[in-house]
Amino acid sequence: MTVKNVVQAVHDTLHEAMMLDERVLVLGEDVGARGGVFRATMGFLDDFGPERVIDTPLDECLIAGLSIGLALDDMRPVAEIQFADFIYPAFNQIVSEAARIRYRSNGDFGVPMVIRAPYGGGVHGALYHSQSIEALFAHVPGLKVVAPSTPYDVKGMLIHAIEDPDPVLFLEHKKTYRLIKGEVPDDRFTVPFGVAEVRRQGDDLTCVAYGLMWHLCLEAAERLAGEGIEIEVIDLRSIYPLDMDTVLQSVGKTGKVMVVHEDNKFLGLGAEISAQIGEQALSELDCPVVRIAPPHVPAMPYSPTLEHWYLPDADRLEQEMRELASY
Amino acid sequence: MKPGKQGKDRHTELGLKEEDLLGMYRCMLLARFCDERQWSLNRQGKAPFVIPVSGHEGAQVGSAWAFERGKDIFCPYYRDMALVLVAGFTVYDVFLGLFGKADDPSSGGRQMPAHWGSKARNIITGSSPISTQVLHAAGLALSKKIKHEDAIVGTWFGEGGTSEGDWHGAMNFAGIHALPLIFVCENNQYAISVHESRQVAGRVYKRAKGYGFPGVVGDGNNILECYKLTKEAVDRARAGEGPTLIELRTYRYYSHTSDDDDRTYRPSAEVQEWKRKDPIPRFERYLKSVDVLDDSVIEEVRGATKVEVTEAAKTAEAADFPDPSTAAKNVFGDIEVV
Ligand SMILES: Cc1ncc(C[n+]2csc(CCOP(=O)(O)OP(=O)(O)O)c2C)c(N)n1
Ligand SMILES: [Mg+2]
Numbered sequence: 001m002t003v004k005n006v007v008q009a010v011h012d013t014l015h016e017a018m019m020l021d022e023r024v025l026v027l028g029e030d031v032g033a034r035g036g037v038f039r040a041t042m043g044f045l046d047d048f049g050p051e052r053v054i055d056t057p058l059d060e061c062l063i064a065g066l067s068i069g070l071a072l073d074d075m076r077p078v079a080e081i082q083f084a085d086f087i088y089p090a091f092n093q094i095v096s097e098a099a100r101i102r103y104r105s106n107g108d109f110g111v112p113m114v115i116r117a118p119y120g121g122g123v124h125g126a127l128y129h130s131q132s133i134e135a136l137f138a139h140v141p142g143l144k145v146v147a148p149s150t151p152y153d154v155k156g157m158l159i160h161a162i163e164d165p166d167p168v169l170f171l172e173h174k175k176t177y178r179l180i181k182g183e184v185p186d187d188r189f190t191v192p193f194g195v196a197e198v199r200r201q202g203d204d205l206t207c208v209a210y211g212l213m214w215h216l217c218l219e220a221a222e223r224l225a226g227e228g229i230e231i232e233v234i235d236l237r238s239i240y241p242l243d244m245d246t247v248l249q250s251v252g253k254t255g256k257v258m259v260v261h262e263d264n265k266f267l268g269l270g271a272e273i274s275a276q277i278g279e280q281a282l283s284e285l286d287c288p289v290v291r292i293a294p295p296h297v298p299a300m301p302y303s304p305t306l307e308h309w310y311l312p313d314a315d316r317l318e319q320e321m322r323e324l325a326s327y
Numbered sequence: 328m329k330p331g332k333q334g335k336d337r338h339t340e341l342g343l344k345e346e347d348l349l350g351m352y353r354c355m356l357l358a359r360f361c362d363e364r365q366w367s368l369n370r371q372g373k374a375p376f377v378i379p380v381s382g383h384e385g386a387q388v389g390s391a392w393a394f395e396r397g398k399d400i401f402c403p404y405y406r407d408m409a410l411v412l413v414a415g416f417t418v419y420d421v422f423l424g425l426f427g428k429a430d431d432p433s434s435g436g437r438q439m440p441a442h443w444g445s446k447a448r449n450i451i452t453g454s455s456p457i458s459t460q461v462l463h464a465a466g467l468a469l470s471k472k473i474k475h476e477d478a479i480v481g482t483w484f485g486e487g488g489t490s491e492g493d494w495h496g497a498m499n500f501a502g503i504h505a506l507p508l509i510f511v512c513e514n515n516q517y518a519i520s521v522h523e524s525r526q527v528a529g530r531v532y533k534r535a536k537g538y539g540f541p542g543v544v545g546d547g548n549n550i551l552e553c554y555k556l557t558k559e560a561v562d563r564a565r566a567g568e569g570p571t572l573i574e575l576r577t578y579r580y581y582s583h584t585s586d587d588d589d590r591t592y593r594p595s596a597e598v599q600e601w602k603r604k605d606p607i608p609r610f611e612r613y614l615k616s617v618d619v620l621d622d623s624v625i626e627e628v629r630g631a632t633k634v635e636v637t638e639a640a641k642t643a644e645a646a647d648f649p650d651p652s653t654a655a656k657n658v659f660g661d662i663e664v665v
Contacts, residue, residue, distance in 0.1 A: 025473070051473050057503065062462060062496035069466015072451060073400075075473070077466075093493070096456050097463070105444050105452040106435035107657035141658050165660025194662075241662060 004184050007177035009151035010040045010116070013158045014078060016188070018048055021076060024162060027054035028063055028080030037082055038118055038177055064090035064115065068098050071111040076162055084119035084171065085131040085299075098167040099142030114161045118174040119147075120212055120262055121311055125174075126302035132211075132263035137169050138240045144193055145239040147171040147211045151182045153237055156191025163190070171239075173211040180215065194241030198250070202230030204325045206250040208273060209260040210236040213312065217260055220318035229325045239269060247273060248281050255286035258324055260312060265293035287327045292320055334616025341555055343392075348619055351392055351550060355384040355607050356629060358409035360636040361421050362581070365440075368640065369585045374425050378441035379581035380408040382548075383513050385606025386575040387483070388413055389553025390511045393561045394481055400471075402451045402464035402482040405441040406513060406579075410483060415448035418636050422643030429649040436649045458484055458491035461510070465497040468508035468570075479507040479564045481557075486531050486574075487518025498572070502538035505569035509560045510535075512574045513547060519583045520592035535572035547577030548606040551613070578604070 004012065018024045025048075026041055032055035035042030044053045056063050060081055067077040081087045087094070094115065102110045121130030138145045144166055148157040154172070161168040199214060200221055207217045214235040221231035232250050236243065251257055257277060259270035270291035277289055292312050294300075300310045338348055362381045368374040380387070387409035394401070401414050408421060420432050424443075427436035432445045433452065444452030451467070453460050464482035471478045488494055489512060501508045512531050516523045527534075535542025543560075545552045553575050560571035578601035582589040589598070614620040620628070655665035 057496070057499055059492075059496045059499070061492055062465075062500055065459065065462025065493055065496065066466040066469065066500065069463040069468070070470050071466075072463060073467050073470035073474075075470050089492070092456055093459060093462065096454060097459050100454065101452055102660065103658050104434050104438050104442070104454065105446075105657075106437055108432075108444065108446045109452050110660050112660075141664065144659070 001183045001185055003181055004151045005178050005181045006149065006151055006154055006172065007038055007040055009154040009184055010158065010172060011042060013155045014041065015044065015047070017078075017159065017162050018044070018052065021162075023074065023076040024078060025052040025054065025070070025075060026078050026080065027056050027066065029056060029058055029082045031055060031080055036080060038174065040080065040116070060086055060090040061093055064093035064098065067113045067115070068093065068101070068111050071113040072109060076112060078114045078116060078162060081115060081117040083129050084117040084133045085128045087117055087133060094137070094143070094167070094169070095140050099140045102166065103142055110165050111167050112165050114158075114168045114170050116170045116172060118177070119171045120173040120175055121300040121307065122175045122212065124302065124304075124307065125300065127299040130300035132261070134171060134239045135263050135268050138269070142166065143240065144168045145171065146193055146237065147173065147239055148191070148237050149173050149176045149211050149215065149235070150180060151184045153191050153197075155184050156189050157193070157237065159188065160190040160193060164193070171211070175212050176215070191237070193238045194243050195238065196243035196246040197235045197237055198232060198246065199235050200231065200233040202232040203254060204230045205256045205258060205321060206232045206234065206247070206254045207258045207260060207321065208234045208236065208247055210239065211262065213260045213262060216312065216314045217317055219314040220321055223314075223318050224321055224325070227322070229322065231321055231325070242272070244273070244276050244280070248277065251277055251281050252284050255284055256324055256327060257285070258290045258292060258321065260292045260317065262311060263293065264296060265291055266296050268293050287324070290320065290324050292317065334613065336617050337551055337613075338617070341551065341558065343554065345619055347392065348614060351388050352610060352614060352628075353632065354388045354409055354412045355550070355610065356632045357412050357418055357636065358384050358387070359607055360633050361408060361418055364636050364640050365425050366581065366585070368425070373644065374440070376439055377425070377585040378405050379579060379584070380406060381580040382515065382578045382601065382606070384409045385550040385610065386513050386547035386553050386577045389550040390481070390483070390557040390573065390575065392554050393557035394479070397449070398478050400449050400451065400464070400467050400478060400480040402453070402460040402467070402480065403443055404453060404460060404484050404488065405443075405455070406485065407443060407483050408441065411443045411448075411450055414450050416443070416445070418639040419643055422640045423646060426643055426646070427648065428643060428646040430646055458488040458494040460484070461488070461497040462493045464508055465500050465506060468501065468506035469504060471507055472504065477565065479509065479561060481509045481511060483511045483513060485518060486512055486514040486516070486523055487521065487526055488512075489531055489534065490526055498534065498538040501570040502540050505567070507564040507567070508570045509557065509564060510570065510572040511557065512572065514574050514576050515579045517579070517583070517593065519587060530574070532572055532574035540570050540572070542572040542574065544574040544576065547575030548604045548609060550606055550610050577606075
């Protein structure tokens with residue numbers, strides 16, 4: 001066991017993967033000499049050389065398309081999109097190509113590739129360094145989208161992602177990079193996709209979140225415990241595949257659900273989760289599902305007052321939870 | 328050589344044997360007759376969508392012949408029926424795709440016709456969005472280079488395709504890394520209705536210079552010239568000397584697809600002019616001039632090939648459609664979605 005933060009876990013796991021499997025290579029902008037703008041590939045260039053640590057031209061479409069070609073030739077590319085906000089030039093290659101290649105070839109071809117993308121806000125990143133992109137991509141059949149947010153999960157799920165037969169969008173919340181620390185086993189292990197983790201047990205209310213948000217939910221839940229309100233906090237970890245079993249099981253216990261995310265509310269993950277609860281567990285509900293998510297504005301604004309307005313924090317979550325629990 | 332030879336032998340110095348010439352000729356004919364057949368099936372209401380190849384056979388067969396089957400990788404686009412016939416498709420395969428039958432090697436009837444792909448034949452699965460395959464080709468070429476494999480990669484596209492960002496991204500990267508990658512532009516002067524002059528300021532092949540590697544241009548209706556230019560590029564790539572852009576100037580004889588009407592944008596005089604440059608009769612004239620074929624043999628081969636195509640179309644028409652219960656298969660490698 002070693003205590004690490006999230007970005008160290010990314011770094012060490014990738015490094016190990018490259019040591020173990022010659023087919024694994026990293027590519028992206030500034031991943032070489034600079035070691036990535038978040039230091040996820042620090043020292044890789046020295047250790048693995050420029051053939052396996054590729055500083056690409058500034059072209060996200062290229063990064064995705066090249067990765068597809070590499071994967072088609074049985075390499076295991078791990079591409080870095082410097083900020084999730086800059087993934088859109090690659091949208092066509094990811095959505096129309098990577099996601100559809102297995103289906104369109106009726107299983108003849110597959111693209112085992114990973115795209116890592118730092119996402120999320122609360123870091124004064126404003127419109128173009130704060131975005132949450134999960135709903136856009138999770139909508140696309142053929143893609144797996146995961147958002148681990150502990151050093152343990154990052155290791156287990158990154159190893160799984162590299163071994164996965166399909167394209168994986170691996171979302172790393174950039175605020176968790178240095179904020180969230182935890183123990184990571186030194187041995188190799190994997191965390192499967194599509195398995196949520198109950199981070200806190202409780203009977204009064206189910207809180208479903210992922211990324212930075214479940215950490216804030218947990219903080220709010222701990223405070224409410226002092227008032228005798230017991231909140232169950234679920235960290236989804238994986239967006240697609242989505243572990244609805246864990247959610248439904250909890251709903252059966254609490255009868256009240258709050259879904260929390262940074263991505264916009266309209267057609268966000270909360271919409272899907274609440275629809276599935278409606279389809280499968282309506283009679284278990286004591287009250288409507290509540291979604292705590294940003295309003296329909298294009299992205300997180302810069303000024304601290306505006307950023308605060310946009311992003312749920314523990315204080316606001318505590319208040320919302322208290323209200324819902326007393327419904 | 329038999330006596331009585333009138334023409335100058337241009338194929339021997341290119342390393343082409345008589346069996347190569349006959350193989351090339353056969354692929355051109357198969358493609359042309361498949362095209363004629365698919366249009367007639369379209370008119371009969373049996374093939375909802377047709378993407379024609381006619382006119383491009385010289386460019387496709389000539390360029391594809393320079394690659395080594397079973398070793399090199401093909402990243403074609405929808406126009407490339409003659410090319411995939413070189414790469415190992417049969418005419419039966421072509422018609423299975425046309426009808427959307429279960430055994431269509433490209434997609435099992437999932438994709439529109441002419442969206443070629445087959446792992447066994449080293450043909451990378453293609454899609455509709457223009458020029459996406461060019462970046463896959465760059466990734467494959469990079470992989471071959473990293474692995475120090477002898478294989479090289481070819482990718483084909485129209486001149487319209489050279490406007491997409493994917494294309495420029497691939498050219499840029501191929502130049503930087505001296506990839507074993509051949510870019511082949513089948514320039515038929517139109518992207519649906521948009522003329523080349525509205526697509527490219529200057530010439531396609533000259534774009535290579537800006538990316539730091541050679542660009543060459545040739546007569547796409549002269550199959551031997553297409554072969555020569557591509558073979559030189561292939562030899563260079565195999566020797567580690569990097570990519571080449573080859574522009575092959577040609578013309579398509581039908582509309583863009585069965586959903587298009589080219590009379591709305593192409594003068595018929597222009598179409599007629601290019602039909603006089605048809606790559607197939609032109610190659611036949613060459614084959615006769617070097618005594619590889621004569622008129623009666625040509626007639627015989629054409630007749631037999633036509634029958635072969637008609638038979639294959641019939642068999643494919645009778646083949647099974649995919650079972651709808653399979654429609655949700657192969658979305659993921661390890662998850663069943665339904
Ligand atoms: C990204 C994208 N935009 C538009 C289209 C529609 N489209 C299909 S073929 C085509 C013209 C392509 O012309 P060119 O590349 O010259 O190839 P050609 O058909 O002439 O062989 C267009 C606009 C498409 N398939 N993909
Ligand atoms: Mg064209």
